[in-house]
Amino acid sequence: MSRIIVVSNLQKHFRVFKHRRGMGGAFRNLFSRQYKVVRAVDGVSFQIRPGELVGYLGPNGAGKSTTLKMLTGLLVPSGGELWVNDRVPWRERQAHVATIGAVFGQRTTLWWDLPVIESLDLLQYIYKIPPHRFRRNMAEFRKMLELDPFLDTPVRSLSLGQRMRADLCAALLHDPILLFLDEPTIGLDVVAKERIRQFIRHVNRERGTTVILTTHDLSDVEKLCERVMIIDQGRLLFDGALDTLRERFGGKRALVVDFAQEYDDVTVADAQVIERDGRRAVYQFEQEVLTASELIGRLSARYRIRDLSVREPDIEATVRRIYEERLLEG
Amino acid sequence: MRLFWELVKLSFQRQLTYRAATLAGLATNFFFGLLRASVLIALYGARREVEGISLDGVITYTALSQATLAYLSMFWWYDVMNSVYSGDVASDLLKPMNYFVFWLAQDLGRALASLLTRGLTIMIAYAVFVGITMPQGGGQWLALGVVLALSWLVSFAWRFLVNLASFWTPNAQGVGRFAFVLSWSLSGFLMPLRFFPAWFVRLAYLTPFPYTVNAVVEVYLGVLTGPGLLRLLLGQLLWALALIGAGQLALRAGMRRLVIQGG
Amino acid sequence: MRFALDVYRRLLAVQIRAQLQYPVAFALDLGGTALILIVEFGSLALILQRFEGIGGWSLVEVAFLYGMVEMAFNTMDMLFSGFDPPVFGRLVRQGQFDQLLLRPLGITLQVLGSRCETRRLGRVVQGGLIFMLAVGLVDVRWTLLKLVYLPVVFASVVSFFGGLFIIGSTITFWTVESIEAINVLTYGGHEMMTFPMTIYNDWLRRFFTFIVPAIFLNYYPALYFLDKPDPFNLPPFAPFLAPLAGGGILAAALAFWRFGIRHYASTGS
Numbered sequence: 015m016s017r018i019i020v021v022s023n024l025q026k027h028f029r030v031f032k033h034r035r036g037m038g039g040a041f042r043n044l045f046s047r048q049y050k051v052v053r054a055v056d057g058v059s060f061q062i063r064p065g066e067l068v069g070y071l072g073p074n075g076a077g078k079s080t081t082l083k084m085l086t087g088l089l090v091p092s093g094g095e096l097w098v099n100d101r102v103p104w105r106e107r108q109a110h111v112a113t114i115g116a117v118f119g120q121r122t123t124l125w126w127d128l129p130v131i132e133s134l135d136l137l138q139y140i141y142k143i144p145p146h147r148f149r150r151n152m153a154e155f156r157k158m159l160e161l162d163p164f165l166d167t168p169v170r171s172l173s174l175g176q177r178m179r180a181d182l183c184a185a186l187l188h189d190p191i192l193l194f195l196d197e198p199t200i201g202l203d204v205v206a207k208e209r210i211r212q213f214i215r216h217v218n219r220e221r222g223t224t225v226i227l228t229t230h231d232l233s234d235v236e237k238l239c240e241r242v243m244i245i246d247q248g249r250l251l252f253d254g255a256l257d258t259l260r261e262r263f264g265g266k267r268a269l270v271v272d273f274a275q276e277y278d279d280v281t282v283a284d285a286q287v288i289e290r291d292g293r294r295a296v297y298q299f300e301q302e303v304l305t306a307s308e309l310i311g312r313l314s315a316r317y318r319i320r321d322l323s324v325r326e327p328d329i330e331a332t333v334r335r336i337y338e339e340r341l342l343e344g
Numbered sequence: 345m346r347l348f349w350e351l352v353k354l355s356f357q358r359q360l361t362y363r364a365a366t367l368a369g370l371a372t373n374f375f376f377g378l379l380r381a382s383v384l385i386a387l388y389g390a391r392r393e394v395e396g397i398s399l400d401g402v403i404t405y406t407a408l409s410q411a412t413l414a415y416l417s418m419f420w421w422y423d424v425m426n427s428v429y430s431g432d433v434a435s436d437l438l439k440p441m442n443y444f445v446f447w448l449a450q451d452l453g454r455a456l457a458s459l460l461t462r463g464l465t466i467m468i469a470y471a472v473f474v475g476i477t478m479p480q481g482g483g484q485w486l487a488l489g490v491v492l493a494l495s496w497l498v499s500f501a502w503r504f505l506v507n508l509a510s511f512w513t514p515n516a517q518g519v520g521r522f523a524f525v526l527s528w529s530l531s532g533f534l535m536p537l538r539f540f541p542a543w544f545v546r547l548a549y550l551t552p553f554p555y556t557v558n559a560v561v562e563v564y565l566g567v568l569t570g571p572g573l574l575r576l577l578l579g580q581l582l583w584a585l586a587l588i589g590a591g592q593l594a595l596r597a598g599m600r601r602l603v604i605q606g607g
Numbered sequence: 608m609r610f611a612l613d614v615y616r617r618l619l620a621v622q623i624r625a626q627l628q629y630p631v632a633f634a635l636d637l638g639g640t641a642l643i644l645i646v647e648f649g650s651l652a653l654i655l656q657r658f659e660g661i662g663g664w665s666l667v668e669v670a671f672l673y674g675m676v677e678m679a680f681n682t683m684d685m686l687f688s689g690f691d692p693p694v695f696g697r698l699v700r701q702g703q704f705d706q707l708l709l710r711p712l713g714i715t716l717q718v719l720g721s722r723c724e725t726r727r728l729g730r731v732v733q734g735g736l737i738f739m740l741a742v743g744l745v746d747v748r749w750t751l752l753k754l755v756y757l758p759v760v761f762a763s764v765v766s767f768f769g770g771l772f773i774i775g776s777t778i779t780f781w782t783v784e785s786i787e788a789i790n791v792l793t794y795g796g797h798e799m800m801t802f803p804m805t806i807y808n809d810w811l812r813r814f815f816t817f818i819v820p821a822i823f824l825n826y827y828p829a830l831y832f833l834d835k836p837d838p839f840n841l842p843p844f845a846p847f848l849a850p851l852a853g854g855g856i857l858a859a860a861l862a863f864w865r866f867g868i869r870h871y872a873s874t875g876s
Contacts, residue, residue, distance in 0.1 A: 108712070
């Protein structure tokens with residue numbers, strides 16, 4: 015098949031009832047309800063080919079989760095067309111759901127009181143996974159996700175990182191052709207994040223699983239996705255390669271430097287000092303003009319540095335920038 | 345001291361905000377009250393009076409037991425347990441206040457609010473639709489006030505004690521359920537205790553439960569006066585002290601053993 | 608179909624295993640619930656003895672009603688625990704209902720398998736014992752038809768209360784506020800059915816005849832089983848309406864449930 019997901023002018027509207035205040039309002043509420051229409055998804059169109067690893071970004075309330083819910087079959091669209099794997103998700107729920115895997119950052123797909131391994135056994139049964147495939151997948155995931163230390167632990171006792179790894183294993187056990195990840199690295203430390211990202215990359219490359227990833231963390235996107243879609247207020251603002259996004263909207267980044275001693279003057283070419291506090295200085299620089307490593311090189315050639323960190327531009331800033339600079343046509 | 349009354353006030357106000365739940369609860373109370381009244385009327389049959397309680401009195405009883413039920417929260421109180429399981433207990437124990445008194449204050453607020461929103465309302469609804477009897481004379485009203493206060497104290501001390509089981513086991517709800525529903529029959533909630541055979545009543549009075557719902561009922565209906573009344577009030581006081589004492593001991597032991605479960 | 612039953616069995620096994628993690632508490636719960644029933648029925652028996660029956664029914668005859676209802680209601684409570692309205696309401700509000708939608712299994716099946724209050728088993732057994740005792744002690748001719756009809760009535764009562772549970776749970780898709788009011792129908796109906804219908808006043812009885820047909824589930828079959836005359840002069844087939852009443856409520860409940868799921872799918876949580 016040439017397209018695994020086809021979305022055409024997808025719409026989702028919600029009716030939000032307005033709450034009238036006070037006693038009089040409460041009475042009037044009984045007889046007639048005032049509501050306003052919220053267009054969570056307002057005419058979104060895109061197509062995804064098998065094997066792609068796509069980042070789906072947007073600020074809070076942009077319509078990401080709503081789109082994801084429609085793709086997974088949890089929500090029925092208000093308008094437009096939506097095909098996943100040649101099926102309409104919400105119309106053939108059980109058949110559709112058997113071919114996808116989903117991991118939600120906030121909630122687990124496993125049974126709360128059971129040891130992880132028992133949840134996985136139950137899933138094997140529910141998804142009708144043949145024993146040899148189950149064994150093979152388990153062996154692979156146990157090694158890659160390092161599940162052995164907590165396979166016998168009940169899910170409720172797991173740390174966030176452990177739970178995420180268990181959820182990933184659970185989502186892929188039945189060899190789905192499509193994997194939806196909703197904020198998979200949220201709340202994790204840097205090491206854990208990297209481990210999860212490696213796993214996702216492996217799954218996409220070695221198994222050809224198409225991956226749709228929503229996240230707030232731009233580093234997730236930079237490390238994993240070739241293609242990026244940005245949604246805001248229900249509309250798709252950008253759909254293209256990550257490089258394109260970076261080139262056209264990269265914008266300013268910040269470098270936080272802690273010097274080893276007090277310096278009076280900490281200027282450096284092509285970067286602006288936007289904050290100064292004792293031994294700490296924050297530099298702002300344009301991606302197109304100067305890369306982070308170049309800036310660090312210049313700084314360390316002139317000053318003694320104790321510590322530094324790069325402040326990533328977050329997705330909100332990028333989206334804001336896209337709006338403000340009206341860099342998108344149409 | 346100020347902290348105590350602050351807590352009472354807060355809890356009182358919080359209870360008043362549960363409007364929807366209160367309405368649902370009232371509807372339930374009214375229905376069950378009438379259901380039990382039907383049963384009692386049928387039981388009475390041709391009799392006008394049983395063990396000193398007239399037919400009108402026993403109908404009033406069904407309203408009273410529903411009203412007292414809400415006021416005392418006799419059979420459904422897991423607040424302490426829940427705070428232990430959620431981990432809130434850690435910050436509660438750090439407060440500059442005796443843990444028992446801390447909960448006492450909150451329950452007092454809740455009880456007073458429930459007395460108004462559930463207790464009084466039920467009685468008024470009954471008075472309007474069904475007709476009830478009332479206590480006669482200032483003495484009875486005074487006695488009613490005292491017995492209401494003491495029955496609350498007994499009930500709270502008991503509920504607190506039961507909830508302390510959560511300091512020992514992560515599954516104290518089972519203990520709670522068992523303990524609370526057991527007190528059901530013995531508190532005179534379903535039937536006035538007087539209707540039971542003498543040996544049953546003697547057995548019941550070995551427990552604190554008759555000193556809650558049944559005590560309020562008997563004083564209100566005026567079937568208990570003079571020395572009998574004084575014995576009842578004394579019994580309430582003694583049981584309250586005994587349960588509070590047991591609670592303090594259990595609390596001390598429990599705090600040593602406390603296993604705080606998070607999340 | 609076989610697969611569905613198998614999954615259901617496994618889901619239940621999961622629940623029971625989780626409960627058995629605390630064997631002492633579980634045993635206490637099981638024994639405790641049974642003991643409570645003894646205390647409750649014991650109190651009722653003492654009262655009925657003192658008052659010499661109620662509404663013209665003797666203690667044994669009331670025990671017949673009581674035992675049947677307790678057995679059936681608690682069996683329902685065990686099997687339909689997943690549909691206990693406050694519990695299901697929490698499931699929806701906490702977003703766990705979405706998890707059910709993401710599995711390649713029927714929704715109803717998953718909800719049924721999501722919870723099993725095994726401690727109710729104590730009450731089922733005790734209710735059964737009380738019922739058996741009443742059956743043994745009552746002075747009545749037992750025909751083959753009666754014996755065959757008994758389990759039908761039992762199933763009808765289970766269906767009836769199960770239907771009420773499902774209706775209550777469906778309502779939580781819209782609102783969780785004051786869902787406890789449904790207790791009037793479930794626990795209220797349960798308590799009401801343990802006594803002969805003759806003791807209730809007219810509008811209460813009409814409500815439980817025409818709006819919520821509880822009267823056909825327990826009282827009328829009992830009139831038939833115990834060879835008692837009909838004080839309301841309904842047609843002679845009235846005692847046999849139990850499966851219609853129970854099945855009808857369950858069918859209506861399931862239709863409403865499907866409607867509720869469709870509504871949830873178009874509005875989200």
